[in-house]
Amino acid sequence: MENFDITLLQNIAYIFAAILFITGIKMLGKEVTAQKGNVISAIGMFIAIIVTAINIVNPFVVLGGILLGAFIGSVIAVKVKMTSIPEMVALFNGFGGLATFFIAWSEMSNTNDNLFQYLLVILTIYIGGVTFSGSLIAFGKLSERLKIGKGHLLTNLFISIFYISLVSILVMLVLPMIGSLPLNFEIIFYVYLALVMLGGVGFVLPIGGGDMPVVISLLNSLSGIAAAFAGLILVNNVLIVAGSLVGASGLILTIIMAKAMNRTIGNILFVGYAASAASSSSEQGEVKPINAEDAFLILENASSVLIVPGYGMAVAQAQHVVRELGELLEENGTDVKYGIHPVAGRMPGHMNVLLAEANVSYDLLAEPDDVNPMMDTVDVAIVIGANDVVNPSATEEPGSPIYGMPILEVANARTVFVLKRSMSSGFAGVQNPLFFKENTRMLFGDAKESISGLVSEFKD
Amino acid sequence: MENFDITLLQNIAYIFAAILFITGIKMLGKEVTAQKGNVISAIGMFIAIIVTAINIVNPFVVLGGILLGAFIGSVIAVKVKMTSIPEMVALFNGFGGLATFFIAWSEMSNTNDNLFQYLLVILTIYIGGVTFSGSLIAFGKLSERLKIGKGHLLTNLFISIFYISLVSILVMLVLPMIGSLPLNFEIIFYVYLALVMLGGVGFVLPIGGGDMPVVISLLNSLSGIAAAFAGLILVNNVLIVAGSLVGASGLILTIIMAKAMNRTIGNILFVGYAASAASSSSEQGEVKPINAEDAFLILENASSVLIVPGYGMAVAQAQHVVRELGELLEENGTDVKYGIHPVAGRMPGHMNVLLAEANVSYDLLAEPDDVNPMMDTVDVAIVIGANDVVNPSATEEPGSPIYGMPILEVANARTVFVLKRSMSSGFAGVQNPLFFKENTRMLFGDAKESISGLVSEFKD
Amino acid sequence: MIISAIKSKDVSDKRSVLHPETIKNLISKGIEIIFESGIGDGIHVGDQTFIDLGAKSVSRESCFSNAEIILTPSPIDDHEVKLIGGGKTLMGMVSPFENQELLKNLCDSNINLVSMEFVPRITRAQKMDVLSSQANLAGYVAVIESSSLLSSAMPMMMTAAGTLKPARVFVIGVGVAGLQAIATAKRLGARVEAFDTRDVVEEQVQSLGAKFVKIDLGETGETSQGYAKELTDEQLAKQKELQSKVCERSDIVITTAQLFGRPAPRIIDNSTIKKMKRGSVVLDMAVESGGNVEGSKVDEIVEVDGVKIVGISNLASKVAGHASYALSNNFNNWLLEFYDEESKNIRFDFEDEIISSSVLVFDGEVKNERFK
Amino acid sequence: MIISAIKSKDVSDKRSVLHPETIKNLISKGIEIIFESGIGDGIHVGDQTFIDLGAKSVSRESCFSNAEIILTPSPIDDHEVKLIGGGKTLMGMVSPFENQELLKNLCDSNINLVSMEFVPRITRAQKMDVLSSQANLAGYVAVIESSSLLSSAMPMMMTAAGTLKPARVFVIGVGVAGLQAIATAKRLGARVEAFDTRDVVEEQVQSLGAKFVKIDLGETGETSQGYAKELTDEQLAKQKELQSKVCERSDIVITTAQLFGRPAPRIIDNSTIKKMKRGSVVLDMAVESGGNVEGSKVDEIVEVDGVKIVGISNLASKVAGHASYALSNNFNNWLLEFYDEESKNIRFDFEDEIISSSVLVFDGEVKNERFK
Amino acid sequence: MEIYILLGFVLILSIYLGLELISKVPSTLHTPLMSGANAISGIALVGALTLTQDTFLQTVIAFLAITFASINVFGGYLVTNRMLSMFKKK
Amino acid sequence: MEIYILLGFVLILSIYLGLELISKVPSTLHTPLMSGANAISGIALVGALTLTQDTFLQTVIAFLAITFASINVFGGYLVTNRMLSMFKKK
């Protein structure tokens, strides 16, 4: 009865912990509640650990392990530089995977007569192991300790091992059904463990550094699934719930992250950065696209914005939405100015006609001479369908056909958004190095639609 | 082993059915997928029933019951007039509640030594019974067979019984713990059954007819909870899952519906329609305010919209957002026209200046003579800060100072939204009966803000 | 019933009280229409067009003698009054304040007079309100004319050859004409400011996206008809002083201040003009009723210290096409409102506010208080 | 270095190549400025203003004889060429195509000629492009003038006195002037349509919210400078035919079609005019270079069948204030681009596209292919 | 008891899921959604099918439970479908 | 086996819930959310705690599992919290 009650208590506590996890994850998805959500989920974890620790087997091992782990984890978490946080997340995640790997290994002995259990153990070992070694590689790549990439000989070797490891799962699953074994099963099992670990390396090694965050998120989802499987093995509800929550929401998050980078997961995993390199044009460097959602998040935090309209704004007839965006920014406390270049558009005063139509006050319009000197105080310059008039070649490249023309030097702003439909050039027909600058983000699409997108983000 | 396998099969089928229910409910919440969602959930139900019916106790009773129920249900569902569907939903819901009531009753005999079971049974009986009798009353009210309302003697009687029934749950729960009973338990139990049934009557009787849909939704949620409880009693997963899904989503739906009527659930249940009557103004009748969210839902489904701007649009300088709204409606497949009254505004052509500035095409502008004849084909007329020019007194009230002036007869449109800040009158200083018409909804606030609200709803 | 329509005595007035697009209405009610030959010349409509629509072209004299109702865009001569038979009705714009003699004559000859200027300013009567319909167009023309006289462009243009500053337009008096002037100047891209003594106007100015200049004059007001009350001398002095600041920075000043039935207030003095920029334009829309601007002359451009003071008579006639269309609609609307199809006659129902205001002479008697 | 500025020979041209707001620039570079007395009269700027800024008022003759560079808004007489010393530079708008004699004289006298009309149409040179800056204002003026001649208002007005229909404006030839005409007419509320033989223009028209009239003429094109190629006879015939339909429904037609260095194409015949509505206005912006419209005369309004055919010379001069500001900026920008502060002289670097295009005569030689 | 813990898990998770599933429903769908959910609550039929029918009373009760639950299920799905087919037009 | 059915129910429901919970996340929260979820997956610690420790190998394995899971849990929550406190400013 005594024991029974503890199990009951534990289970009720588990239900409660599960609710806290669910609530925590939900709250983590919204800016205002995120921190609270993390605390709530931590409380859930605390409860789950405490009630489990009530009837532990070996206090020394358990407490020793927890204390050691807590110490290492806390030190890393507190000491690590802000900039290296992503790789730390990868590392932690790897350790979680490793833990499930060990759990499954340990439970191997209990699977003797239960095929279902055996099956779960083999899978959990695989997922946990791959999560671990994959995360380690991700950590190495992010911290730039590991510089081996796609195409390297070693990479290709590990890729092969990864495929072999996949096959080995099948082998392991079929093995017990065959009956008499040619070799000692134990040896086979250890080979499997090794294959799993090396397979994880092969899984992550060929993926490009820029795609790492998405891969980490995927590995995170995997470690959740591993935990859920471990829960099935141990018949432990809270593991199942927490694990599958992380597995599922992690998957969604992975998809969201991939989308935000304009990639698909398949593309990241199997095509690597080759694809993104292809989209950038030759020598100029890489173009960094951005979507409306992220652009909004940057704009929302900007305290000064310069809008630079050009012919594209006229073609898109975007003047009305532009004015709306300007108003929304101003309501948000942002200082908004319009930088009008004298030759923007296709006729003298082209921008004036349109902006007056949209009721933009004359007082907000500024000429290049007014805005250039204070460009470095501008948080975001939004270039709307302008091209030649913001082309730094005019000041930097003596050979350029537009060399000598004064431009709006938006490149000096902290961030530059360029809204246009493609990478094609403007009236003067010259390529624009602005698009390839470090602080430039391209928001591709019809200007009116792009701006409308921003506006509706603001209204959400 | 034979039997075991069937249970396994059943349970796997139940999991599958549960997934179908979840998917079905989710799809029911979106216009495009709703019908498919219903079918999916029906398939889930079909599967659940079939696998359960594999090992039935008494084929005659079971098949007979199903066939009879299927016949009655189908006939009602197919024959009923479209207009009386809401009351049919109430009726069906009541029958569902009745079924759980019977289930719990039947399981009463199995509760002898299991306090938890007993507790569940008593609660399930209550919820199922109240759902049944409450739904019947709702059915009566909606079909206008039952005309007893708040304040009636009978109503007050039943309300008392409802409160007594609530107390009786407690009594029933405490009873077994007391030990020796003064009366035969069976009799007490039957009294309880009766109290439950009458209590449900008292629960719904005082609630106004207009609030019935919300109450039915609440009862629906209750019947879901009853089914979930029945699942706990019978240790049946699919009942638990399906029941609690309906219980929870039904509750959310109830809250949404109440919000759409600008009410809270508490207000509906305990204050009744008294409150809504108080908000109406003296002789002219009742003014019905609406919020942007609901206005949007109506607009979204409109196939033809007439926008009637007036001086208020000019004061609010709302012309740009108005044009945007018009464009969004058109994108949504709605036919949009602007009805321009010759004296709208404060100078001849006032509306033209503004709309031209906002780039509204001349082709969309129509005079009263063009739009009045086809006003009854207009789904929604949006009156934006206009007053005198849509005042029906001009055609209906010979004494009125504006009698004889042709107006835009928006009152003939299916629905009229009037956007203004208050109930104050226009230039001519006369009250406008339009605001009190049955099909008029007032969207109070500055016109620009109100329209912006609508626009952002559209963009969500 | 026969209705006739005559040309204006003023040859520079190109407007016609008949317009092809409205004539059909009257004829469909069984009314016969005769008109003075050449009535449509100013709006490029030949007699034949009217004839094709069912009207008859006759001499001016015949218009007077052969119709029950004579429509006129201007006052008529004494000898012409004689041609009209007793009991007939003269309807149109006869500037009664300036032609009180005409009223007496009409009384004597027992001819009724409907003065379209006296249609009351109520919502219901707006469709007959000739002052509104013509003032509206006049406001538009005032801006077009002054911008064509200005030696710079109205809108702002930021060009490779420098930024061209937008013109500043100041509209004084914001009635119907003033509002349309504001709207037109705004359309052209000017920076527009406006002032009026009536407070309600502030919101109306803003409703067109322009700026209202606040000048606190203390108690001002408007009549029940919506006309402005006359200012006291101190108020006017104060107004002039504060206005002159705005005038100084303006490229175009348009004055529309009028007081119904009284000479227009003088609101811009020479001292203000002298302070204004050379090359700027002052258009006095009240020039015909005495002028808001010192030195303004009808149909002349007076240049004072490089400032052009412009007086143009009958601005609406510059857009004669639209003006005639509006005018003839106003006349039509009055007629159709009170024409009784059975008796084939006008119902002179003095209970009706429109009749009691606009019918100045009836049955040989002056009906309006102001002319008794 | 001394730069002088003279008035236009054409007294109706009110523009000045000096403007107070730009003069400071030159003086700050150490350049001395002398100008023909009264140069600013047309823009209401007295000599004193310029003198206050550091320039000197002199006689016209002195302008020729005492400056290294002479700025002119118009061609100069032969005897005036004689006043200029060898090695000096004449800079301005001298209509070289019509004044080839002048070029010869300048060569003979070893006077350099900078023709501002020949500044190339490249992005970098737009700030010196006088044709653009003046055509732009001309486009604006064209609309203001034609709307003031139209007998109805431009915008739509739905009023109590009936709905006044918006004017329909048709702009033929959508270069700089055409675009500004479109923009201005749109601002005034007209329905605007436009046509050009160059395909790229369609998007530009739409970028102003107006409608492009599609007429398929087969292969047309533009030169590398952005000027239109001349049409074949069949193409022109086809264009005329299809255009005339649009003209018929238009109230205002503005033609701007020009071919650089050649007479303007005749695109509207009398037959089209005859089909147009009486009272409508045709403004021929190409009237000075031969005219797009049959019967158009410089500075005259010819009325054909009730249609006013308007030819106005030097439209930009109607807004002389802005036009002068733009012009003087253009001149300034050219000078500052090539003025060498050390040598205090102009760098005539014929590698530079702007120099090689705009300097027609240098060192007694004609430099431009077209005039050799 | 152990089984109730698991059932409790299932219950809680389902409720949470139910709360998450429905967020923003156009008002035109309020009634159909309610009706569709109501049909699902006819799952009580599955429970009714498993009732013991040892005594006569139990048999009667089971029969009634089955019948009413069936009405709920069949009527509910059909009427929901009828309502939803009206939206088809668009 | 019966127990696995129930666990299966719990698994499926949790997965469904996980899929529903996250819909629109601002990109600034991508990393914190990932990190927070990662900390939760440290729940493996609870599993590690219940491992049998009969043989030495088992004890070692359990110890390692506990240690690594603890790093995951503690490190994960703390680092998430650090990241999120950066958003505080507003």
Ligand SMILES: NC(=O)c1ccc[n+]([C@@H]2O[C@H](COP(=O)([O-])OP(=O)(O)OC[C@H]3O[C@@H](n4cnc5c(N)ncnc54)[C@H](OP(=O)(O)O)[C@@H]3O)[C@@H](O)[C@H]2O)c1
């Ligand atoms: N102002 C004048 O008087 C005048 C007259 C003639 C020529 N110009 C010349 O025109 C140029 C003006 O510079 P600018 O920066 O305004 O224009 P620009 O250099 O021509 O660039 C316009 C850009 O807008 C983009 N765009 C076009 N349609 C768009 C749409 N619907 N949505 C989003 N983007 C769109 C185009 O890129 P995508 O195709 O990739 O979208 C293009 O790169 C100068 O070179 C100037 O010399 C000026």
Ligand SMILES: NC(=O)c1ccc[n+]([C@@H]2O[C@H](COP(=O)([O-])OP(=O)(O)OC[C@H]3O[C@@H](n4cnc5c(N)ncnc54)[C@H](OP(=O)(O)O)[C@@H]3O)[C@@H](O)[C@H]2O)c1
């Ligand atoms: N067109 C002309 O030439 C002319 C000239 C002079 C007079 N009038 C007269 O003006 C009237 C015109 O009729 P109308 O229907 O256009 O105007 P109206 O009858 O004057 O009504 C305007 C309505 O707009 C509302 N409003 C004002 N500001 C608002 C804001 N910021 N947001 C939302 N609503 C706002 C006001 O109600 P709240 O205060 O409750 O918001 C008011 O009831 C006629 O009586 C006409 O005779 C016309």
Ligand SMILES: NC(=O)c1ccc[n+]([C@@H]2O[C@H](COP(=O)([O-])OP(=O)(O)OC[C@H]3O[C@@H](n4cnc5c(N)ncnc54)[C@H](O)[C@@H]3O)[C@@H](O)[C@H]2O)c1
């Ligand atoms: N009821 C209707 O439908 C209707 C129809 C037409 C006009 N109205 C109203 O009638 C009013 C008068 O219009 P109107 O055009 O005939 O006016 P108006 O021509 O009589 O006068 C023009 C304006 O000058 C102003 N004014 C007078 N003295 C002034 C001074 N010293 N300084 C500055 N401004 C001065 C007046 O206030 C008026 O706004 C307007 O408010 C108009 O809205 C109403």
Ligand SMILES: NC(=O)c1ccc[n+]([C@@H]2O[C@H](COP(=O)([O-])OP(=O)(O)OC[C@H]3O[C@@H](n4cnc5c(N)ncnc54)[C@H](O)[C@@H]3O)[C@@H](O)[C@H]2O)c1
């Ligand atoms: N690079 C620059 O920054 C710059 C500066 C100024 C102008 N431009 C470009 O130069 C081009 C020419 O401008 P412009 O104003 O000097 O032109 P223009 O004055 O030479 O001619 C006016 C217009 O008439 C058109 N036209 C010629 N024959 C015609 C016919 N038969 N029918 C109809 N239209 C006919 C031409 O295509 C041209 O658009 C424009 O496209 C302009 O954008 C470029």
